[in-house]
Amino acid sequence: MAKKDQRMSETETEEEEETEAESMSESESESGSEEQKQESKGGGIDYIMSLPDVPRNLPPHVELQRTRVFANIDAPTHTDSIQYSGAFASVGLDNSFRLDQFRNNFRVEVIRFSDDGMDMEFDMIGIDPALANAFRRILIAEVPTMAIEKVFIANNTSLIQDEVLAHRLGLIPISVDPRLFEYAENNAPNERNTIVFKLHVQCAKDLEEEKGQSKNKKDEKKVPPRITVKAKDLKWLPKGSEFYLESEDSNSNSTSKSKTYTSFTCSQDSLPEFSNNKIGFKEPLDDINIARLGPGQEIELEAQAVKGVGKTHAKWSPVATAWYRMLPEVVLLEEIEDKDAETLKDKCPVGVFDIEDIANGRKRINVARPRACTLCRECIRGGDEWEKRVSLRRVKDHFIFTIESTGALPPEVLFTEAVKILESKCERVISELS
Amino acid sequence: MEHGSYADNSNATFSLTDEDHTLANAVRFSLNQDPRVSFSGYSIPHPSDNRVNIRVQTTGAPAREVLKDACQDLMMMCQHVRSTLDVAVADFKLRNPPKKDEDTDMK
Numbered sequence: 268m269a270k271k272d273q274r275m276s277e278t279e280t281e282e283e284e285e286t287e288a289e290s291m292s293e294s295e296s297e298s299g300s301e302e303q304k305q306e307s308k309g310g311g312i313d314y315i316m317s318l319p320d321v322p323r324n325l326p327p328h329v330e331l332q333r334t335r336v337f338a339n340i341d342a343p344t345h346t347d348s349i350q351y352s353g354a355f356a357s358v359g360l361d362n363s364f365r366l367d368q369f370r371n372n373f374r375v376e377v378i379r380f381s382d383d384g385m386d387m388e389f390d391m392i393g394i395d396p397a398l399a400n401a402f403r404r405i406l407i408a409e410v411p412t413m414a415i416e417k418v419f420i421a422n423n424t425s426l427i428q429d430e431v432l433a434h435r436l437g438l439i440p441i442s443v444d445p446r447l448f449e450y451a452e453n454n455a456p457n458e459r460n461t462i463v464f465k466l467h468v469q470c471a472k473d474l475e476e477e478k479g480q481s482k483n484k485k486d487e488k489k490v491p492p493r494i495t496v497k498a499k500d501l502k503w504l505p506k507g508s509e510f511y512l513e514s515e516d517s518n519s520n521s522t523s524k525s526k527t528y529t530s531f532t533c534s535q536d537s538l539p540e541f542s543n544n545k546i547g548f549k550e551p552l553d554d555i556n557i558a559r560l561g562p563g564q565e566i567e568l569e570a571q572a573v574k575g576v577g578k579t580h581a582k583w584s585p586v587a588t589a590w591y592r593m594l595p596e597v598v599l600l601e602e603i604e605d606k607d608a609e610t611l612k613d614k615c616p617v618g619v620f621d622i623e624d625i626a627n628g629r630k631r632i633n634v635a636r637p638r639a640c641t642l643c644r645e646c647i648r649g650g651d652e653w654e655k656r657v658s659l660r661r662v663k664d665h666f667i668f669t670i671e672s673t674g675a676l677p678p679e680v681l682f683t684e685a686v687k688i689l690e691s692k693c694e695r696v697i698s699e700l701s
Numbered sequence: 702m703e704h705g706s707y708a709d710n711s712n713a714t715f716s717l718t719d720e721d722h723t724l725a726n727a728v729r730f731s732l733n734q735d736p737r738v739s740f741s742g743y744s745i746p747h748p749s750d751n752r753v754n755i756r757v758q759t760t761g762a763p764a765r766e767v768l769k770d771a772c773q774d775l776m777m778m779c780q781h782v783r784s785t786l787d788v789a790v791a792d793f794k795l796r797n798p799p800k801k802d803e804d805t806d807m808k
Contacts, residue, residue: 350729350733352733352734352735352738353736362734363735363736366777369778369781375782376789377789380794389789389790394778397729397730398730400723404723679786683787686782689723689775689779690779693728694776697773700715700769701769
């Protein structure tokens with residue numbers, strides 16, 4: 268970084284010198300390469316660029332191609348983002364990265380939060396797709412959450428098979444902050460890396476059993492008892508597993524305390540982070556169906572949830588999905604009035620255009636809701652004349668980012684975590700190279 | 702891991718394990734914006750290997766240092782993104798106080 272800044276300031280001083288070069292004699296200016304000095308003397312590109320009336324920016328059509336994707340009728344054009352530092356060297360423009368420039372240009376605008384605060388939409392402006400996509404990929408695949416990984420089934424007489432049941436359990440999102448836990452890796456399950464849930468439900472075996480209790484026998488005969496097992500039936504076991512390990516001396520009962528499937532040293536609800544914050548399934552996620560039980564059927568199991576990431580299995584992904592799209596831009600290349608305006612308004616399936624009345628009872632189209640545009644290109648279909656009237660574009664550095672959290676963490680925290688993960692990846696590379 | 706020559710350290714291939722497009726593409730972006738870099742690119746030699754090779758060729762500076770600087774730049778950008786987002790979210794929540802808080806109080 269320091270080196271680059273230094274280099275940057277060097278080029279700046281060179282330019283200054285070049286502007287003054289006319290008044291200065293050759294021997295007076297000391298730094299700067301010989302070549303450039305000769306060029307500036309002989310009217311080279313650097314000298315031309317230093318003249319006051321030469322534009323410092325890109326020509327408008329190149330600037331447009333740099334910053335916009337054009338959705339033409341046949342195919343999109345100018346879809347690439349220009350990253351190379353010397354891409355515009357021939358017009359004397361430095362395309363290299365400058366942090367201060369990034370800081371000045373980068374903006375975030377929050378558009379909406381859903382009512383439960385778990386969905387979020389925001390605009391990220393002034394960032395390259397390489398980074399935006401890195402954040403998206405990390406959100407989906409590398410931000411950790413807790414999910415059920417091991418299921419110990421003591422009894423399952425339901426129709427749903429053990430392995431299917433275990434898979435269903437794994438996919439239930441658990442509303443707990445994964446940052447409070449460690450990765451289990453190959454360690455024994457303890458209170459720092461595992462959450463244990465118990466599920467024990469059974470459906471009444473026979474109608475006769477209930478006859479004594481309820482009076483309307485006729486109704487019961489028609490409707491045999493059935494139970495829907497929901498996520499809320501999973502009960503958190505803060506003290507760890509209640510299933511005892513089978514061992515040779517289990518019958519002799521030599522140790523006062525038999526071993527269970529987990530080795531918790533203390534109860535999780537005695538830990539400060541969970542003492543008044545029970546681990547469970549937040550509404551409406553507690554209403555997820557796990558199984559249906561018929562008369563006499565029973566499920567008894569214990570499930571262990573551990574920390575993991577989405578690239579191992581999608582059950583650990585903290586987002587239902589996270590995606591971005593670039594900001595659509597609808598530009599009218601000419602005024603469209605009266606009959607054509609009506610036609611254009613009707614062409615658009617998502618209602619991007621509005622008609623406004625202007626003087627003398629005439630109507631004019633205006634672009635009212637460009638964000639709704641899906642770039643379906645319906646408006647530029649139907650002849651050459653429409654292509655000349657409307658231009659559809661996307662802004663390359665404006666990302667409309669949407670994050671749908673599954674409930675473990677709010678979306679803004681997930682995003683922050685994702686950015687931190689990218690940072691730690693960079694840090695790893697730096698430390699490995701040092 | 703770095704693969705290059707001792708005589709000329711301006712060209713090198715870096716082999717990163719347990720990384721994928723996520724980091725490699727971001728680093729390539731950052732490298733390409735460095736004026737010292739004459740070529741940079743990455744490849745994933747085999748999709749079932751968790752490995753990515755990043756090629757860096759510079760105009761003279763040691764490739765290792767240039768790659769480190771690129772990562773440093775990325776980190777600075779990340780930090781800025783994070784702080785900007787925090788401010789934007791705090792602003793939004795200030796302007797639109799959530800209704801759900803009242804609901805949960807009622808329950």
